[in-house]
Amino acid sequence: MIQFILNGQAVQTEVDPNTPLLWVVRDHFKLKGSKFGCGAGLCGACTMHVNGAALKTCVTPIAAAANKSITTIEGLGTPEDLHPLQAAWHEHAVPQCGYCQSGQIMAAAALLDANPNPSSDEIDAAMAGNICRCGCYPRIKRAIQSVSENALAYDAMSQTEGRA
Amino acid sequence: MNTVNVSRRSFLQASAVAGGGLVVGVAFTGCSSTSEPLPVASTEGAWTPNAFIQVLPDNTIRFYTARSEMGQGVTTGLATLVGEELDVNPFDMDICFAGVHEDYANPLFGMQGTGGSTSIRAHYTQLRQAGANTRALILEAAARDLGLATSSLTTDNGYVLAGEARHPYSDFIAMAQSLTIEANAPLKAAADFQFIGRESRRVDAIAKATGTAQFGIDIDIPDLHYAVVVRAPVAGTKVRSVEASAARGMPGVTNVLEIGNGVAVVAESFWQAKQAAAQVQVDWNTGALGQFDTDTLRADYTAALDAGDGVEGPDEGNVEEALSAASTVHEAEYWAPLLAHAPMEPMNATVRIDGERAEVWTGIQFPFAVPAIVSRVAGIPAENVQFHQTYLGGGFGRRGAVNYLIEAAEIAVYSAKPVQLVWTREDDIQQGPFRPASLMRIKAGADADGNLTAWDAARAGGNISPDSLRTLLPAAFPWMGDIVAEGVAQLSEIYFKKFATDNSSTEGLFEDYDHANTRVTHMTVDHGLPLTFWRSVGHSYTAFAKESMIDEMAEAADIDEIAFRLQNTQNSPRLNNVIRVAGEQMAKMNPPEGHHLGFAAHNSFLTDVAEIAEVSVKNGKIQVHKVTCVLDCGQAVNPDIVRAQVEGGVVYGLTAALYGGLNLERGTIKESNFHDYPMLRMNESPEIEVIIIDSGTEPTGVGEPGLPPIAPAVANAVYKATGQRLRSLPLQLA
Ligand code: FES
Numbered sequence: 001m002i003q004f005i006l007n008g009q010a011v012q013t014e015v016d017p018n019t020p021l022l023w024v025v026r027d028h029f030k031l032k033g034s035k036f037g038c039g040a041g042l043c044g045a046c047t048m049h050v051n052g053a054a055l056k057t058c059v060t061p062i063a064a065a066a067n068k069s070i071t072t073i074e075g076l077g078t079p080e081d082l083h084p085l086q087a088a089w090h091e092h093a094v095p096q097c098g099y100c101q102s103g104q105i106m107a108a109a110a111l112l113d114a115n116p117n118p119s120s121d122e123i124d125a126a127m128a129g130n131i132c133r134c135g136c137y138p139r140i141k142r143a144i145q146s147v148s149e150n151a152l153a154y155d156a157m158s159q160t161e162g163r164a
Numbered sequence: 165m166n167t168v169n170v171s172r173r174s175f176l177q178a179s180a181v182a183g184g185g186l187v188v189g190v191a192f193t194g195c196s197s198t199s200e201p202l203p204v205a206s207t208e209g210a211w212t213p214n215a216f217i218q219v220l221p222d223n224t225i226r227f228y229t230a231r232s233e234m235g236q237g238v239t240t241g242l243a244t245l246v247g248e249e250l251d252v253n254p255f256d257m258d259i260c261f262a263g264v265h266e267d268y269a270n271p272l273f274g275m276q277g278t279g280g281s282t283s284i285r286a287h288y289t290q291l292r293q294a295g296a297n298t299r300a301l302i303l304e305a306a307a308r309d310l311g312l313a314t315s316s317l318t319t320d321n322g323y324v325l326a327g328e329a330r331h332p333y334s335d336f337i338a339m340a341q342s343l344t345i346e347a348n349a350p351l352k353a354a355a356d357f358q359f360i361g362r363e364s365r366r367v368d369a370i371a372k373a374t375g376t377a378q379f380g381i382d383i384d385i386p387d388l389h390y391a392v393v394v395r396a397p398v399a400g401t402k403v404r405s406v407e408a409s410a411a412r413g414m415p416g417v418t419n420v421l422e423i424g425n426g427v428a429v430v431a432e433s434f435w436q437a438k439q440a441a442a443q444v445q446v447d448w449n450t451g452a453l454g455q456f457d458t459d460t461l462r463a464d465y466t467a468a469l470d471a472g473d474g475v476e477g478p479d480e481g482n483v484e485e486a487l488s489a490a491s492t493v494h495e496a497e498y499w500a501p502l503l504a505h506a507p508m509e510p511m512n513a514t515v516r517i518d519g520e521r522a523e524v525w526t527g528i529q530f531p532f533a534v535p536a537i538v539s540r541v542a543g544i545p546a547e548n549v550q551f552h553q554t555y556l557g558g559g560f561g562r563r564g565a566v567n568y569l570i571e572a573a574e575i576a577v578y579s580a581k582p583v584q585l586v587w588t589r590e591d592d593i594q595q596g597p598f599r600p601a602s603l604m605r606i607k608a609g610a611d612a613d614g615n616l617t618a619w620d621a622a623r624a625g626g627n628i629s630p631d632s633l634r635t636l637l638p639a640a641f642p643w644m645g646d647i648v649a650e651g652v653a654q655l656s657e658i659y660f661k662k663f664a665t666d667n668s669s670t671e672g673l674f675e676d677y678d679h680a681n682t683r684v685t686h687m688t689v690d691h692g693l694p695l696t697f698w699r700s701v702g703h704s705y706t707a708f709a710k711e712s713m714i715d716e717m718a719e720a721a722d723i724d725e726i727a728f729r730l731q732n733t734q735n736s737p738r739l740n741n742v743i744r745v746a747g748e749q750m751a752k753m754n755p756p757e758g759h760h761l762g763f764a765a766h767n768s769f770l771t772d773v774a775e776i777a778e779v780s781v782k783n784g785k786i787q788v789h790k791v792t793c794v795l796d797c798g799q800a801v802n803p804d805i806v807r808a809q810v811e812g813g814v815v816y817g818l819t820a821a822l823y824g825g826l827n828l829e830r831g832t833i834k835e836s837n838f839h840d841y842p843m844l845r846m847n848e849s850p851e852i853e854v855i856i857i858d859s860g861t862e863p864t865g866v867g868e869p870g871l872p873p874i875a876p877a878v879a880n881a882v883y884k885a886t887g888q889r890l891r892s893l894p895l896q897l898a
Pocket residue numbers: 035036037038039040041042043044045046047056057058059
């Protein structure tokens with residue numbers, strides 16, 4: 001039996017420990033927001049956070065997730081309570097078909113958690129593992145920058161407040 | 165085929181009949197003998213004035229969208245059309261994907277299908293009229309209920325305004341149902357539009373940003389089993405023998421069975437099915453295709469072009485004479501390879517057969533085919549097949565080829581389980597149907613002033629129409645036996661080889677420029693690979709040949725590339741204007757040292773697009789920094805979605821221009837996943853600027869036209885950067 005934290009809840013499963021995390025989450029825990037795109041770690045559609053880091057879960061056996069904290073797109077935000085990136089995705093009308101977008105947002109969220117104000121090259125580097133066949137890249141980048149600019153503004157604000 | 169002609173007039177008649185509020189389908193032309201009930205939700209107390217609109221007692225306004233949402237933003241676009249005249253904000257609507265019904269036919273196709281960049285222009289008048297007629301009826305009902313003159317009432321986002329009072333539309337359902345719907349309520353003047361042409365977001369963005377948008381692959385129903393198909397390495401090959409005992413013994417596996425396209429492994433989870441599929445040994449009956457390599461294809465195309473006897477398309481004037489009289493003559497040959505579509509969501513379909521009834525969940529471009537296909541496979545009446553459209557995780561033409569649905573239906577029937585068939589990415593890259601490879605030759609002539617006088621163009625390659633007929637005929641004509649359908653498909657192969665050009669094979673090769681003497685010849689060379697539509701279809705390769713040739717001719721005539729295009733597009737004023745505006749943009753650009761600008765312009769799907777690519781070449785690597793697009797697509801219903809579609813078309817086309825190419829080795833596609841069939845990624849994606857010219861005409865296509873100019877624009881820039889004229893796709897420097 002393998003135990004882990006899924007979107008803040010302690011869960012357990014008895015599936016074959018070689019089963020990729022993606023399929024455990026999709027087919028056993030019925031969270032369908034994370035997608036299957038290539039099954040080979042090449043497209044990023046399956047990206048989740050494992051202990052806060054973005055990981056391609058189609059090539060991550062569930063055994064490797066034991067006792068770790070997994071966050072999926074469903075755990076990041078909901079339509080009623082959007083994560084700032086999800087709000088930015090709406091604001092900038094990012095998605096086309098939408099299939100890659102859970103993975104894109106998870107990769108972007110991990111980037112901003114680690115680096116709240118990434119440069120254009122840093123965004124490229126962090127997002128290069130996520131394919132968007134619809135070609136939403138310019139908008140994805142703009143949406144990430146809009147949130148990081150906010151982050152910058154908030155940082156500036158809190159610094160000013162701290163000084164006062 | 166359902167050849168219902170949904171003219172505006174017939175739609176109005178239909179609306180008039182449907183106005184009684186009964187949930188019944190109405191034939192658009194009255195020539196149909198059966199009126200199936202509309203597949204709309206039977207919400208208690210709801211009023212359904214037509215196939216597209218439902219007003220619920222709580223004043224929810226439901227919109228049934230008939231076109232498949234594959235990313236092109238058509239859901240937002242169509243809701244905008246209805247909402248404009250119904251006076252309901254599209255963002256406040258409850259939007260549902262329509263089931264199968266003749267009222268949901270694409271007015272330009274006469275059947276329920278999405279493609280050819282037609283949706284907005286096809287429904288532009290029809291849906292506004294549906295909204296206007298419904299609003300007029302609500303106003304009339306309100307006037308009677310409130311005892312006021314209709315002229316004293318107005319509407320605002322789902323409410324009737326009477327002085328200070330706001331009454332929800334739903335207050336008047338009962339009265340509206342007793343009235344006859346207005347058949348020709350006046351439509352708004354463009355100047356009065358509140359939603360059309362305005363900047364807004366997408367109605368599906370939040371669902372898609374939160375993982376809550378449901379794609380076909382996300383469907384989950386009780387007792388669902390998953391299927392993976394072991395496929396022949398050579399497409400279209402049949403099974404000779406199967407050894408599956410190891411697979412049968414694997415965990416979760418419930419069935420291993422032979423279907424038309426291979427051997428299906430059914431298991432309790434996708435992962436189990438995939439693992440077990442890897443253990444199935446199949447001996448395949450490889451046919452002629454098993455002897456071909458990419459080089460064979462190209463050599464056979466070359467031989468066909470050399471032999472010169474093809475089917476003549478347009479043949480105007482006297483090309484030979486014009487060429488011999490020309491002061492500038494230039495000839496060149498261009499190659500475009502086989503391509504896979506690779507939409508991000510792999511093909512899948514979920515089918516449940518329950519006795520004489522069936523349910524299907526899938527994202528598909530041709531819903532009309534679903535009942536007929538499942539009925540054929542399962543031997544049940546088509547009207548017993550219920551279809552649930554989902555979001556499509558990309559289409560690009562691939563989800564117009566319905567083989568995945570046929571397979572899912574077969575597996576559901578034979579395994580007696582509700583089944584979700586999922587293609588692997590390897591299946592997707594290797595099995596097709598593909599964008600056909602093409603070899604094109606153009607010989608052009610111009611007079612001493614640089615006016616084009618002759619255009620002699622030829623294309624060799626396969627045609628997509630026979631395969632489309634092969635899969636869609638049995639669906640379109642339920643009475644047609646399989647053997648007859650196959651026979652018709654084979655006849656069409658002969659027809660397009662010997663008698664007439666398959667329009668999709670040469671479209672875009674010759675239409676845009678003014679040359680009085682024009683000859684187009686087509687040589688069908690078919691090696692038996694499955695072929696189909698691929699975003700922008702023939703234009704995806706013909707624009708590369710045509711716009712490269714135009715650049716070469718401009719140079720040969722020693723005329724500026726923009727001036728040459730302008731002087732030779734006098735008969736295409738809208739294209740001419742787009743070239744002029746883009747040329748002015750280009751003149752203002754000041755690329756940094758080492759960056760070069762390439763230009764191309766093309767008309768496809770009635771839309772004119774010019775693109776300027778800013779390119780540099782370093783260590784033999786082509787880098788595209790910025791693409792500026794100028795287009796005229798008539799009325800842009802949702803300008804931001806138009807921009808997004810052009811951006812997407814550029815990225816899709818650039819992926820093909822820089823990387824796209826499948827290679828055959830003894831009939832097997834060598835590439836298999838994104839490591840060897842690479843996609844453009846964010847770090848390689850250019851900045852893209854889209855400039856929309858509004859010429860005030862009705863909308864024209866948007867989903868595809870952004871794609872065709874990008875490959876030649878980049879190739880033309882590479883020429884300036886390196887002096888190398890790259891005439892083969894993908895673009896690779898010597
Ligand atoms: S599905 Fe995991 S990287 Fe593509």
